[in-house]
Amino acid sequence: MFAIVQIGGHQxxxxxxxxxxxxxxxxxAEASVSFDKVLLISNEDDVTVGSPVVESAKVEATIEKHLKGDKVIVFKKKRRKGYQKSNGHRQHLTQLTINSITV
Incomplete structure (x- = not known):
């Protein structure tokens, strides 16, 4: 069984x-969260597609920890002009463990 869930604007x-x-x-961290924007649920041969969400469907999860992602380097250059700019950032992430999917 799997589900397509929308969390923070991403699916x-x-x-x-x-x-x-x-x-x-x-x-x-260690808190329990639930998401009710479930867009699709598939249970073997039975597929339920929401319009836009599946009614009374929930995904329960536990927050494991907060962390930062890998560093992303942003490098800008204009050739023959002597312009080079290097910048970077690390995305703030949350690690979730999915406990259950209920319909």
Missing amino acids: YKVRANDTIFVDRLAEE
Whole structure:
């Protein structure tokens, strides 16, 4: 069984006991969260597609920890002009463990 769930404007395909990384959530670590914007649920041969969401469907998850992603280097250059600019950032992420998918 899997579900397509919308978390923070992004869509993720999740199964029970999966670990996913999403944009930073406001809740503390070790907290339990639930997401009700479930767009699709598939249970073997039975597929339920929401319009836009599946009614009374929920995804329960636990926040494992907050962390930063890998460094992304942004390098800008204009040839023959002597212009070079190097910049970088690390995205703030939250690690989630999916506990259950309920319909």
